[in-house]
Amino acid sequence: NIVGVVLRCNAYEVIDLGVMVPAETILKRAEEEAVDIIGLSGLITPSLDEMVHLASEMERRELRLPLLIGGATTSAIHTAVKIAPTTKCPVIHVVDASRAVGVASDLLSEKRSKDFIAANEEKHDRERRRHASRQHAGKLLSLSEAKANAPAFDTAGKAPAPKTIGRQIHLDYPLEKLVECIDWTPFFHSWELRGRYPKILDDEKQGETARSLFADAQAMLRRIVDEGLLQAQAVYGLFPAARRGDDIQLFDPDSHQETLFIPCLRQQRGRKNSLNRSLADFVAEADDYVGCFAVTTGHGLEALVAEFEADDDDYSAILAKALADRLAEAFAERLHFQIRTEDWGYSQETFDNEGLIKESYRGIRPAPGYPACPDHSVKPALFEFLGAAEIGMSLSENHAMLPAASVSGFYMAHADSHYFGLGLITQEQAEDYATRRGMKVEDVQRWLQPSLAE
Missing domain, CATH: 3.40.50.280 (Cobalamin-binding domain)
Known part of the structure; x- marks a missing residue:
């Protein structure tokens, strides 16, 4: 745009x-x-x-x-x-x-x-x-070598059982609670203004433009909140889980039957004094828990954008989309705070937006399509499991989330859990991954193409 x-x-x-x-x-x-x-x-x-x-x-x-x-x-x-x-x-x-x-x-x-x-x-x-x-540059280990170099699971770092287990839903979450969670730095980046908020407002070269943009954003944000122009909705939950090799299996809290299968990939780069990680490493082989979520702040955005475009106001249309994206990320952050302090209840932290932005808390929420889990094709099973359609969320043919102002992923709470990049993997792992998922190798290659070594 x-x-x-x-x-x-x-x-x-x-x-x-x-x-x-x-x-x-x-x-x-x-x-x-x-x-x-x-x-x-x-x-x-x-x-x-x-x-x-x-x-x-x-x-x-x-x-x-x-x-x-x-x-x-x-x-x-x-x-x-x-x-x-x-x-x-x-x-x-x-x-x-x-x-x-x-x-x-x-x-x-x-x-x-x-x-x-x-x-x-x-x-x-x-x-x-x-x-x-x-x-x-750097040797890629065989899959068996990478698995042998995986970190050992530390039982002392395992989170306690959650206080609230199972699927939950928010159909109209208060937007005003999300405003205080907005990370403004990516907002300015989306307008090609490089720098960190709030310092960018006083930047010698970009400050004047940044202040003007920020004032416009604040005015539109007030209107969005006051008039309820966007709706914030979420479906999420914490579920019994167990590691199965390099994958994670979730279970129904009541029947204990297998539900969502979460396939994971393992780093294969051989580096001195470095382990080869997989997201599955952060889950115990029995009696553990993993969360899932899907949030959106995109309902109502189409009508708002149409209003601006009818007036040939492209600037306001783009501004509205950028704010909806920021609110969606803020919703994911706010909900994660709720999970840690209430639903799972393993953290006694107090709300601090700067701390949230710096991710200075225990636990992670990796998302399909991001460095540790680059496979977007994991999303359909996640959406079906959560019943994301109930809050009007769906996926395009190529698994882009709709509405666009949406975020989805998983919650992990082990004390050692952290974000990492998968890096390059071998054809061997792609074939193993395809077998575990019951997919054709060529389909896996399509989804993992940027991660496949030649």
Whole structure:
């Protein structure tokens, strides 16, 4: 959205086709409108494959247009290694929205275009060399070696049994309780303002812009809360759990029958004096507990955005979306605080938003699609188990959460639990993971593509 606004403000005509648009639709419209540039943005892992497919289709159609790549899930390396080789068209990874105008201007300039494209190709070459060195930097252990190097489970760090067990639901959580939990730093980052809140408000170069944006955000946030323009809803619970190898099995609190199966992956990078971790390491082999949650603050957002767009107020529409995202993250943080201090009850901490932002508390809430658990395809089972449809949450074909202002994941409370990145894994583990999940290896490869060593 910000890219489109920035380009429009600089006299570019932008045709926004929306989200989750098939390659065929994008390319057909590009040909019909005789566009000068095609831009793609990706927020979740499967969109990376779609970008490769679209670039290949451009080549098949001999559609010679520059292709801009951006979004949270993209990278310069993936663009250079996976997308660019599939087409003769210039493929440019755009780091952030603030650079879109400069890139478009250089591409369309008769004087600068040739040199810009040549420099971009040199950048691709550097990224490919970097990728190749990364593939060979550090040995990847075999799966059996990685498992043998797993941390031992410390029974002393196991959390007590929860005070409240089973599924719970919030249908209209008070928005005012979420406002005090907002982490404002990512909000400014989403507007391409780099720095930490509140220091960014006094930044010599960005302070004035940051203060103006913050004032607008506060005004809209007051309206959202006062008028109840968004609804905060959640479904969550704590459930009996046990580790099963590198996976976690949940059980019904009453019947003790198996319910949700949570597949996990293990680090395989061989490093001196370093263990190879899996999320399953934080769960005991019997008589333990794991939580699940799905929260959203997106209900009502579509109507609010439509109101602004009807007035051609793109700025307010983007601001509303950014605030809804921040409220969703604040809801996840607030609910986790409730879990630790009330439902599970293992923590006596008092509310401190700065401490929450720094995550200076015991326990983690890993989410599918994030570093320790990069597989988005875990979400459908999680949503079905929780009954997320009851609060109007669903998943797209590629497992993006709907409404977009939503967060989901798991709760773990072992004293040693912490966040980590999976890193690269071998084909051996991908095949083992596919077997454990009852999936085709090629499907697992699609979902784990950025994590697979070549």
